[in-house]
Amino acid sequence: MGSILQIQGLKVFYGVHEAVCGVDMDIQEGSITAIIGSNGAGKTTIIKAISGAVKHEGTILCRGVPLPPRENRVVRQGIVQVPEGRKIFAGLTVEENLRTGAYTVRGRREIDRLLQEQYEMFPRLRERRQQDAGTLSGGEQQMLAICRGLMAKPKILMLDEPSLGLAPVVVNDVFRNIRRIRDEGITVILVEQNAKKSLGICDYAYVIETGRVVMSGTGEEMLQNPEVAAAYLGSSRK
Amino acid sequence: MTLQLLISGISLGSVYALIAVGFAIVFSILRFSNFAHGGMISACAFIGYFFQASFETPPPFYVTVLFTAVCGVVMALFIDTIAYRRIRKKQAPTLYYFLASITIAILIEQILSVFFGKNLYGYPQIFESTTFYIGSIRFSSIDTLILVVSLVILTVLLFVINKTRIGLAIRAVAIDPATSRLMGINSDVVIITVFAIAGALAGISGVLLGTKYSVYPSLGASMMIKGFIASVIGGLGSLSGAIPAAILLGVVEIFLTYWLGSLATPIVLFGIMLVFLAIRPEGISGKFAKDKV
Numbered sequence: 048m049g050s051i052l053q054i055q056g057l058k059v060f061y062g063v064h065e066a067v068c069g070v071d072m073d074i075q076e077g078s079i080t081a082i083i084g085s086n087g088a089g090k091t092t093i094i095k096a097i098s099g100a101v102k103h104e105g106t107i108l109c110r111g112v113p114l115p116p117r118e119n120r121v122v123r124q125g126i127v128q129v130p131e132g133r134k135i136f137a138g139l140t141v142e143e144n145l146r147t148g149a150y151t152v153r154g155r156r157e158i159d160r161l162l163q164e165q166y167e168m169f170p171r172l173r174e175r176r177q178q179d180a181g182t183l184s185g186g187e188q189q190m191l192a193i194c195r196g197l198m199a200k201p202k203i204l205m206l207d208e209p210s211l212g213l214a215p216v217v218v219n220d221v222f223r224n225i226r227r228i229r230d231e232g233i234t235v236i237l238v239e240q241n242a243k244k245s246l247g248i249c250d251y252a253y254v255i256e257t258g259r260v261v262m263s264g265t266g267e268e269m270l271q272n273p274e275v276a277a278a279y280l281g282s283s284r285k
Numbered sequence: 286m287t288l289q290l291l292i293s294g295i296s297l298g299s300v301y302a303l304i305a306v307g308f309a310i311v312f313s314i315l316r317f318s319n320f321a322h323g324g325m326i327s328a329c330a331f332i333g334y335f336f337q338a339s340f341e342t343p344p345p346f347y348v349t350v351l352f353t354a355v356c357g358v359v360m361a362l363f364i365d366t367i368a369y370r371r372i373r374k375k376q377a378p379t380l381y382y383f384l385a386s387i388t389i390a391i392l393i394e395q396i397l398s399v400f401f402g403k404n405l406y407g408y409p410q411i412f413e414s415t416t417f418y419i420g421s422i423r424f425s426s427i428d429t430l431i432l433v434v435s436l437v438i439l440t441v442l443l444f445v446i447n448k449t450r451i452g453l454a455i456r457a458v459a460i461d462p463a464t465s466r467l468m469g470i471n472s473d474v475v476i477i478t479v480f481a482i483a484g485a486l487a488g489i490s491g492v493l494l495g496t497k498y499s500v501y502p503s504l505g506a507s508m509m510i511k512g513f514i515a516s517v518i519g520g521l522g523s524l525s526g527a528i529p530a531a532i533l534l535g536v537v538e539i540f541l542t543y544w545l546g547s548l549a550t551p552i553v554l555f556g557i558m559l560v561f562l563a564i565r566p567e568g569i570s571g572k573f574a575k576d577k578v
């Protein structure tokens with residue numbers, strides 16, 4: 048498969064505060080890469096930099112080509128972010144939310160096909176497609192946010208804390224679907240505080256602390272690593 | 286008589302709706318009340334007047350409407366470029382938009398006053414006081430024309446906003462610009478589109494008001510106040526609230542003028558707006574209630 052995204056020397060500043068201080072990553076095509084770390088470590092900032100939502104130093108290459116510095120152009124490259132906190136458009140219907148996800152997709156028939164795909168995956172969304180998306184439950188909103196991301200036909204889907212604030216049963220559901228998305232051939236970057244679950248499903252993982260990669264390895268290796276266990280596995284069961 | 290007043294009120298209200306919607310659409314995206322809208326209405330009323338007057342035989346009305354709408358678009362984009370774009374780039378507080386828009390409004394009005402302040406300009410008299418009857422009800426052809434044009438424009442606009450790709454993008458950016466960009470929406474393009482739509486609406490309402498009243502530099506300012514009242518009553522930034530509110534306002538205004546005269550009427554109208562702001566600041570629709578103003 049090979050590498051699809053290479054990040055070298057990534058730095059992000061908020062004013063004078065350096066939130067990401069020289070991060071290197073190599074994302075393999077068709078894999079799930081987990082980025083774990085505690086609150087404020089810089090995980091969201093890293094994927095915002097990939098999306099072009101924050102200014103950065105260093106290089107981000109997709110198959111050797113630098114990514115454009117603007118969100119809408121990054122999406123057109125097939126790199127799509129599902130933001131932290133779901134951020135569905137309350138006030139738009141479920142179906143309209145899905146259609147915003149397909150903003151860069153051309154052709155009415157193609158968009159209808161994508162819609163059907165999402166509805167088949169989550170019949171609940173079909174039932175509620177004319178309903179204000181703001182009235183969905185937290186779990187349903189997360190499914191909607193993921194489907195909205197899939198509507199863009201991504202090569203790389205970046206999920207920021209998809210399990211945040213969800214009941215354990217729903218969390219299992221979300222993680223099952225993340226694996227299924229990977230199995231369909233989409234590269235997944237999974238940002239999570241739920242280290243145990245994400246290390247369980249990922250192919251490779253990076254551990255971030257105060258803007259730096261402090262450890263990396265396969266999910267298996269990380270799960271067995273005593274340092275990881277001490278720092279993240281004890282307290283991560285929310 | 287009552288029915289004639291009602292129709293006249295709906296016709297007036299439909300122009301207020303055009304103004305209120307032009308106002309509301311900018312508010313929904315940028316969260317500021319674009320007072321420059323009134324200046325654009327005045328300027329476009331004059332443009333329409335001189336366009337119409339420059340022909341020996343006046344062109345069909347829709348030609349004047351289209352021409353002025355295009356001028357309105359150009360003017361709106363020009364104003365955005367010189368006054369608003371930098372505020373956006375610097376992500377400065379909304380207050381700066383507000384100040385810039387008032388400055389532009391006054392500037393346009395003053396420029397118009399310097400050149401055309403001494404006279405009233407009446408549109409070439411093609412529509413003047415012609416009336417027709419359906420059954421026993423007398424219709425003014427100006428009122429009817431205004432009503433038809435306004436309703437057509439409003440229908441087209443609502444279709445664009447609710448049924449098209451760019452309309453969906455506009456609604457998404459109004460709700461959450463940062464997340465919209467993650468969907469691949471270019472929010473700068475959406476903002477420019479919104480200014481273009483507002484400009485076209487200003488142009489069209491300028492011509493319609495010019496034919497109904499005569500044209501003078503503060504025409505837009507005084508009419509925009511009505512659009513503003515309507516968009517407050519409808520819920521700032523809400524298109525679905527602004528339209529019924531504007532039509533209601535037009536009807537109330539016509540009836541009040543009939544009963545109380547044209548001097549007392551504005552007092553009552555502003556009284557209504559104050560009451561609304563006090564008891565229901567989110568307007569009729571109640572949508573977009575938070576983080577407005």
Ligand SMILES: Nc1ncnc2c1ncn2[C@@H]1O[C@H](COP(=O)(O)OP(=O)(O)O)[C@@H](O)[C@H]1O
Pocket residue numbers: 061064066084085086087088089090091092093
């Ligand atoms: N918009 C911002 N302005 C200033 N500082 C920010 C901003 N966003 C995040 N930060 C800071 O950057 C650091 C990393 O934040 P973030 O990437 O959100 O962490 P994580 O997603 O790992 O919880 C934190 O110290 C946070 O306070």
Ligand SMILES: [Mg+2]
Pocket residue numbers: 090091092131207208
């Ligand atoms: Mg985060």
